[in-house]
Amino acid sequence: MKKIITITLLLFAGLTFGGELQKGLGNILVPKKKLNLPYKHYVTIQKSNGQFLAFPLKSKSIDLNKLSKDKLYLLEFSPSTEELTIGEKKQKFTIVNLIKAKELSTKDLGTKEELSDLQKNAPKPLPGKSHLRINDTLTNTVIITAGAILLGSIIAN
Numbered sequence: 001m002k003k004i005i006t007i008t009l010l011l012f013a014g015l016t017f018g019g020e021l022q023k024g025l026g027n028i029l030v031p032k033k034k035l036n037l038p039y040k041h042y043v044t045i046q047k048s049n050g051q052f053l054a055f056p057l058k059s060k061s062i063d064l065n066k067l068s069k070d071k072l073y074l075l076e077f078s079p080s081t082e083e084l085t086i087g088e089k090k091q092k093f094t095i096v097n098l099i100k101a102k103e104l105s106t107k108d109l110g111t112k113e114e115l116s117d118l119q120k121n122a123p124k125p126l127p128g129k130s131h132l133r134i135n136d137t138l139t140n141t142v143i144i145t146a147g148a149i150l151l152g153s154i155i156a157n
Contacts, residue, residue, distance in 0.1 A: 017129050025104065027074050028067045029054060040064075043063050043075065055079075059098035067101060076100035 029042040039056035041064040046052050078097045
């Protein structure tokens with residue numbers, strides 16, 4: 001895990017999103033092994049091609065220790081670039097400044113319960129008339145085939 005995060009961070013060192021407010025889905029991650037970075041919490045974000053990226057996470061307004069590591073969050077963040085000294089080298093890293101984290105629930109994924117224009121303009125069924133049409137030829141074929149299978153299994157025994 002350490003190698004994956006370190007490689008990902010090194011690959012995207014210096015990557016900046018312009019510092020503007022952005023939204024995205026992400027998981028909070030606390031590596032089990034100590035990394036050479038001065039951050040305890042990381043956020044994993046999945047790119048559109050399915051690749052996961054991990055970025056160091058900091059926040060002034062949210063206690064990161066209270067966020068669950070098992071849940072997916074809708075994040076509002078502002079990325080910035082910081083120069084960190086790792087060993088003897090100074091490198092630029094993208095740091096995610098977390099502004100807001102809301103636990104994602106199925107309610108957030110739902111659509112509004114409004115009727116579409118197509119549903120509103122659909123013709124109303126006439127009262128007393130059945131709109132279910134049964135194809136008699138197909139129905140008879142299914143019944144005869146089922147009877148033949150049943151009769152064949154009775155004769156076989």
